Amino acid sequence: MAATIRDVARASGVHVSTVSRTFSAPHLVNAETRNRVLAVAEDLGYRPNRAARALTTGRTHNIGLIVADISNPFFPPLIKAAQAQARARDYHVFVADTDEDPQVEEELIQTLAKQVDGVLLCSPRLSNRVIERLHAEVPFVVVNRRVKGMPTILMDVGQGARLAIEHLTGLGHRRIALLSGPSGSWTSGEMRAAATAMDGVELVILGPNAPTERGGLAVAEEVIASGVTGVLAYNDLVAIGLIEGLYERGVRVPDDISVVGVDDIVAGRLNRPKLTSVAMPTAAAGRMAVDLLLQSFDEGATPTLATLDTHLVVRESTDRAALFPRG
Amino acid sequence: MAATIRDVARASGVHVSTVSRTFSAPHLVNAETRNRVLAVAEDLGYRPNRAARALTTGRTHNIGLIVADISNPFFPPLIKAAQAQARARDYHVFVADTDEDPQVEEELIQTLAKQVDGVLLCSPRLSNRVIERLHAEVPFVVVNRRVKGMPTILMDVGQGARLAIEHLTGLGHRRIALLSGPSGSWTSGEMRAAATAMDGVELVILGPNAPTERGGLAVAEEVIASGVTGVLAYNDLVAIGLIEGLYERGVRVPDDISVVGVDDIVAGRLNRPKLTSVAMPTAAAGRMAVDLLLQSFDEGATPTLATLDTHLVVRESTDRAALFPRG
DNA sequence: TCAGGGGCTGCAACCGGTTGCATGAAACAT
DNA sequence: ATGTTTCATGCAACCGGTTGCAGCCCCTGA
Numbered sequence: 001m002a003a004t005i006r007d008v009a010r011a012s013g014v015h016v017s018t019v020s021r022t023f024s025a026p027h028l029v030n031a032e033t034r035n036r037v038l039a040v041a042e043d044l045g046y047r048p049n050r051a052a053r054a055l056t057t058g059r060t061h062n063i064g065l066i067v068a069d070i071s072n073p074f075f076p077p078l079i080k081a082a083q084a085q086a087r088a089r090d091y092h093v094f095v096a097d098t099d100e101d102p103q104v105e106e107e108l109i110q111t112l113a114k115q116v117d118g119v120l121l122c123s124p125r126l127s128n129r130v131i132e133r134l135h136a137e138v139p140f141v142v143v144n145r146r147v148k149g150m151p152t153i154l155m156d157v158g159q160g161a162r163l164a165i166e167h168l169t170g171l172g173h174r175r176i177a178l179l180s181g182p183s184g185s186w187t188s189g190e191m192r193a194a195a196t197a198m199d200g201v202e203l204v205i206l207g208p209n210a211p212t213e214r215g216g217l218a219v220a221e222e223v224i225a226s227g228v229t230g231v232l233a234y235n236d237l238v239a240i241g242l243i244e245g246l247y248e249r250g251v252r253v254p255d256d257i258s259v260v261g262v263d264d265i266v267a268g269r270l271n272r273p274k275l276t277s278v279a280m281p282t283a284a285a286g287r288m289a290v291d292l293l294l295q296s297f298d299e300g301a302t303p304t305l306a307t308l309d310t311h312l313v314v315r316e317s318t319d320r321a322a323l324f325p326r327g
Numbered sequence: 328m329a330a331t332i333r334d335v336a337r338a339s340g341v342h343v344s345t346v347s348r349t350f351s352a353p354h355l356v357n358a359e360t361r362n363r364v365l366a367v368a369e370d371l372g373y374r375p376n377r378a379a380r381a382l383t384t385g386r387t388h389n390i391g392l393i394v395a396d397i398s399n400p401f402f403p404p405l406i407k408a409a410q411a412q413a414r415a416r417d418y419h420v421f422v423a424d425t426d427e428d429p430q431v432e433e434e435l436i437q438t439l440a441k442q443v444d445g446v447l448l449c450s451p452r453l454s455n456r457v458i459e460r461l462h463a464e465v466p467f468v469v470v471n472r473r474v475k476g477m478p479t480i481l482m483d484v485g486q487g488a489r490l491a492i493e494h495l496t497g498l499g500h501r502r503i504a505l506l507s508g509p510s511g512s513w514t515s516g517e518m519r520a521a522a523t524a525m526d527g528v529e530l531v532i533l534g535p536n537a538p539t540e541r542g543g544l545a546v547a548e549e550v551i552a553s554g555v556t557g558v559l560a561y562n563d564l565v566a567i568g569l570i571e572g573l574y575e576r577g578v579r580v581p582d583d584i585s586v587v588g589v590d591d592i593v594a595g596r597l598n599r600p601k602l603t604s605v606a607m608p609t610a611a612a613g614r615m616a617v618d619l620l621l622q623s624f625d626e627g628a629t630p631t632l633a634t635l636d637t638h639l640v641v642r643e644s645t646d647r648a649a650l651f652p653r654g
Numbered sequence: 655t656c657a658g659g660g661g662c663t664g665c666a667a668c669c670g671g672t673t674g675c676a677t678g679a680a681a682c683a684t
Numbered sequence: 685a686t687g688t689t690t691c692a693t694g695c696a697a698c699c700g701g702t703t704g705c706a707g708c709c710c711c712t713g714a
Contacts, residue, residue: 002441003701004699004701006700006701014663014664015663015664016664016700016701016702017663017664017666017700017701017703018662018663018664020700020701020702021662021702021703023701024701024702024703025702025703028660028661028662028663029662029663030662030663033662033663040580048700048701049382049699049700049701050380050441050442050701051378051379051381051382051387051442051443051699051700051701052382052669052699052700052701052702053700053701053702054378054669054701055376055378055379055382055668055669055670055671055699055700055701055702056668056700056701056702056703057701057702060378063422064676069407070403070406070407070410071400071403071404071407071593073398073400073594075465076397076398076403077398079397079422079424080396080397080424082397082425083422084424087423087435088441091440092421092422092423092438093421093422093444094419094421094422095406095410095420095422096404096410096414096419096420097407097410097411099411099703104656106706108414111419112419114329114374114376114377115377115419130702174668191676205430213593213597214347219655240597241597244597248637253680266398266540266594267400267593267594267597267598270540270567270568270571270594270598271594271597271598271599272598272599327705329672331671332670333670333671334701341694341696342692342693343670343671343672343694344672344673344690344695344696345693345694346671347670347672347673348673348692348710350673351672351673352672352673353670355691355692355693356692357691357692357693360692361694375670375671376669376670376671377671378669378670378671379669379670379671380670380671380696380697381671381699382669382670382671382672382699382700382701383670383673383698383699384671384672384699385669385699401677421680440698450691554656562687584668602661614674635656
């Protein structure tokens with residue numbers, strides 16, 4: 001149905017190879033010929049068939065983007081940025097959602113591997129060992145996980161955690177809970193490492209928790225029982241769920257307990273109380289991940305490691321510690 | 328690098344066509360041979376190359392999914408469901424985001440057209456005329472837009488709007504604002520049509536508004552000026568933004584003004600006040616859209632139209648109309 | 655005048671599958 | 685014993701591009 005390279009060749013009186021070169025190596029063809037071919041192609045509505053091109057070049061011009069859960073508001077800005085960047089580079093993006101299941105994640109990588117030139121692994125739940133094994137099948141860029149020998153983008157959530165805890169101690173909080181995330185999460189580990197390394201804080205670690213508002217709701221009881229006055233939650237969803245759970249039990253935020261989230265998602269900005277949160281540079285990470293991946297195709301470049309800064313956005317969910325904390 | 332069909336053929340002592348048939352038409356090959364081939368294939372880690380297959384069959388086994396804005400929480404559950412369903416059917420999904428721009432939407436469809444077997448158009452902003460023209464290039468399933476001659480999935484937001492307004496009038500509200508959405512939005516038109524057709528309501532239509540919390544914030548002033556006591560917003564983001572805007576101006580929800588949203592996104596459930604909202608069956612729509620699309624490949628079936636019910640979830644953002652309305 | 659070289663184009667093999675047709679063997683009917 | 689099916693497999697063309705190689709033309713320098 002659609003015009004092929006041969007149609008264009010016939011209509012413009014040149015050989016198919018000339019048409020091919022007109023598109024993939026324009027400098028090799030005479031300007032006059034090139035223009036004629038382009039005109040005819042335009043006229044016929046010709047577009048190179050990517051499948052055919054992929055067959056000979058071995059390049060699909062597709063990339064895969066694997067996230068734990070599209071519904072987690074942390075990811076869409078990243079996906080959006082990655083997709084826009086890819087499009088600007090003439091690449092298309094397959095998005096896949098693992099439902100937080102490492103098993104599914106592995107399968108997805110396997111099936112995607114032959115379909116794409118590379119994969120963006122965002123906040124993977126797989127172990128490093130498995131990731132390294134799969135790396136033999138397809139190039140990766142890993143976001144928010146440190147895997148040796150692979151291009152990596154990290155958001156410095158350890159720094160963010162420190163800022164959050166300093167903020168809390170600055171408000172007089174001494175006993176602080178850290179709500180950790182899924183066990184496979186690098187982010188969670190970083191937060192924990194940063195938090196435990198800090199002085200002047202009694203740290204209570206609760207979790208692992210599901211990285212959802214449900215996870216926050218579920219841990220509210222424990223938070224109250226732990227006697228803390230400040231909480232750093234794995235992410236904003238957990239923070240929001242926690243606030244809800246506390247509220248249901250008559251504990252108020254920030255009056256009784258201060259809560260800090262991570263990710264600075266829109267919902268947190270709109271919530272009441274507005275959430276104090278560690279902002280993550282997700283859009284920048286998405287763009288950079290795509291560029292790093294494409295770059296890794298061209299050169300046999302040494303894998304880059306980029307660390308992006310995070311910062312604390314103070315809003316209404318944190319306040320001075322109560323003088324007489326609840327028992 | 329990776330094993331090809333010829334490697335498998337050589338290693339199992341049969342012709343490539345037999346290997347091919349083993350995978351794509353198993354019933355045509357002797358059980359014994361088939362098992363041998365499968366064993367060898369397994370052994371070599373052979374996986375059919377989709378690009379090559381696409382070249383001869385004309386089927387890519389990919390589908391495109393186009394949404395206005397991935398960051399709009401309405402879409403992720405739909406995307407997630409569609410992607411899971413597609414995967415179950417051995418299809419992969421390209422997700423693309425148009426940034427609410429009809430121009431970009433058209434370009435995306437054009438470039439995606441050759442790469443996929445069909446496209447899911449979710450809440451398109453393009454005109455029906457353009458959609459019909461593009462339909463010549465690639466099969467569509469349209470979600471939340473009525474386009475003749477195409478498989479369509481509608482969420483009955485008109486019914487939802489009626490339920491919302493009945494709910495408000497039942498609480499004593501007489502003068503109600505409808506915050507309309509983007510001009511290309513079918514959903515917005517349906518809501519408007521349903522609302523204007525209702526008796527016993529003084530309807531004030533405001534907009535079009537951007538379908539974001541920013542859009543809601545921006546229209547707060549106008550809402551107050553209009554003297555309404557109840558509001559039906561284009562979606563939850565607008566509703567949340569509006570509540571924020573009203574709050575900034577000292578108008579409280581639901582005490583002074585009642586607000587109903589649409590979509591029933593998670594953020595709305597967590598917001599305070601928790602949002603009364605029209606719930607949309609997004610996940611079901613996503614699954615069904617995929618099935619309708621695949622179905623449209625096989626049979627030259629007459630395009631189906633499916634209408635999915637919506638329902639009202641009453642929470643805290645609506646209450647009895649104030650006896651002495653402001654204004 | 656002729657060798658050498660650069661610029662442009664054509665030729666044809668190739669990428670990894672699919673599929674209509676031919677072939678051959680076995681099974682069955684007559 | 686012969687003709688007819690049926691079943692399984694091989695053969696080879698084809699999908700729509702890409703690319704190494706060869707050939708041609710024309711320009712340059714000796």
